[in-house]
Amino acid sequence: MYTAKGQLDSSSMIRQYSPLVRRLAHQMIAKLPANVEIDDLIQVGLIGLTDAMSRFDSAQGVQFETFATQRIRGAMLDELRGGDWMSRGTRRQQREIEGAVHKVEQRLGRAPSESEIAAEMGMSLDEYQDLLGKVRGTQLIYLEDMSGDEGDEDFLDRHVADNANNPMAVLQDHRMREALVQAIKNLPEREQYVMSMYYEHDMNLKEIAVVLKVTESRVCQLHSQAIARLRVKLREW
Template identity: 30%
Template sequence: MPTIPARTLHARTAESLADGHATPEDLLHLGTDEARTLSVALFRRLHGLQEGTREYSYVRNTLVELNLSLVKYAARRFRGRSEPLEDIVQVGTVGLIKAINRYDVERGVQFATFALPTITGEIKRFLRDTSWAVRVPRRLQELRLDIAKTGDVLEQRLGRQPTERELTQELGITDAELAEGRRAASGYTARSLDAPAGEDEHSTPLTRSLGLDEEAYERIECLEALKPLLAALGDRDRLILSLRYGDELTQDAIGERLGISQMQVSRLLSRIMRTLRAGLLADDEVPADEGRERAPAPARDPEPEPART
C-alpha cells in the first residue's frame, strides 16, 4: 500500500481545514511537527474570528482535537485515584479549552508549555473538590461504597430500608466492619467551622467552642504513628536513635560507643530519618512512581528524575 508523503498529507489537511471539511480521521494522520505547525496556523486564524460564530467553533474544536494528547498525558498522572480516568480526562479537556481561549500565539511560547499547567490545575481542583476531607484507607473507602450500593439494592428488593443484619448478611461482613464502613463516610465531607453549632442559623459558630491547640496531643499522634516504623528498624538503628534522641549523646559520643566514625554515625542517622519520614508520608492510594510517563511530543519535556543516592 503506497504511503502519502507527509508534506502532501499536510497540504491536503490544511486545505480541508481552510474549507471547513477536515474530519477527525484527517487529524489522526498528522505527524508531531505537522500538528504543531498546524496548531500555530489555527491559533492565528482563531484570533481573527468572532467568538460564537460557526467558523470560530470549528477552528477551536479542531485545536482541541489536535492537542487532546496533552489532556491524556496530564490525566494519566492522576490515575489510580478514586475518580474514574474518563471523568479526569473530561475535566482536563475543560482546562484545555480554557488554555486555548487564553493563548496568545504571538508571545512565542509553545502551546504545550502554556496549556499543561492550566490542564493540570483544573484536574487538581476537581480532585480536591471530590476527594475525601480526611485521609481514609482505601479498604474503608471501598467498604463505604459497597455498603451504600448494597443498601440501595436491598431497599429496591425489599421495599424498605434494610436492617443492619440484612446488610451484613448480604455483604458477608461483621457488625463491627459495617460500623467501621459507616464511620468512614464521615471522612468524605467536612463541616465548616464557621457553620452554626445548632440548628438555628443564628447560633454560635463552631469556632467559638474550640479550645486551644494542645501540643502534647500532636506529639502523642506522632509517637503512635512512629511505633510500627521503629519496630521495623534493625537493632543498631534503634540503638542509634535511642542514644541520639533519648540519651542526647553527640554523634562523636555515639561513634565511640559503637566503634565507628562520626561521619558514619551522621550517614546512618540521615538514612534512618529518611526511612521514617518516607513511612510517615507514604500514600496507600497511589504509588510514588505510578503514572510517571514521558510527555507526548507536543508537550514540554518532563523534568529529569533526581539522582539516586
C-alpha cells in the first residue's frame, strides 16, 4: 500500500478501506433517526479516512485500521453534532405536543385523539394538524434527552459508539427495543400502519398516502403524532 517513495498509496488505501467506512456508517445509522442519510455518513467517513491517511504514523505502533476507525467514526460524530437535526423552535413545539399528549393520556387513561390533544393545547383541530405538519417529527431521541446531571450532551458518544462488547449496553439496547415494540403496538391503528410501512417496509410518505387513501401531508401529520406518542412512552421507560 506504499508508493515507490515510501508513502501511503491513497488510491489503493481508499479502495481497501472503503468497505470499513460503509460498515461503520451502517452500524451507526442503525441507532440514529430515520432522517439521517446513510450516504451522508459514508461521504463524511471517507473524508475521515483521508484524514487518517495523512496523519498516520506507523512509528506509533498502532495498526492503520485501528487508527482509521477512530478517525472515521470521529468525523461522522462531528458531522452529526454540527447538523443539529432539528431547530430549537421545532424541538420546543415537539415537546409542547408531547406534554399535551402526556397530560391527556394521564387524565383519560388511554391514548388521546388528535382533537383531544388539540383542545389541551388550546387549538382547533386544523391548527393542531398544521402544527404536526410543520414539526415533521422524525426523532425518537434528541441529544439533550440523554444529558447527564451536569448537562453534558454525550448521547452520540454513548449511543453511537461501538458497544458490541459491552454487556450492559447490549442489555439496555434490548430493553429499549422491547419498550419501543410495545409502545408501537399501543398506537392507534392508523398510526401503527404508518410506522410499519415507513420503517419496516421502507415506503416513502407518498407511497403510504396511496395505500391509506389520504394526502401526503396527512401521512406526515400521522407520523409526527405517532412519534410524539412514542417519545412520551419511551421517556417513561
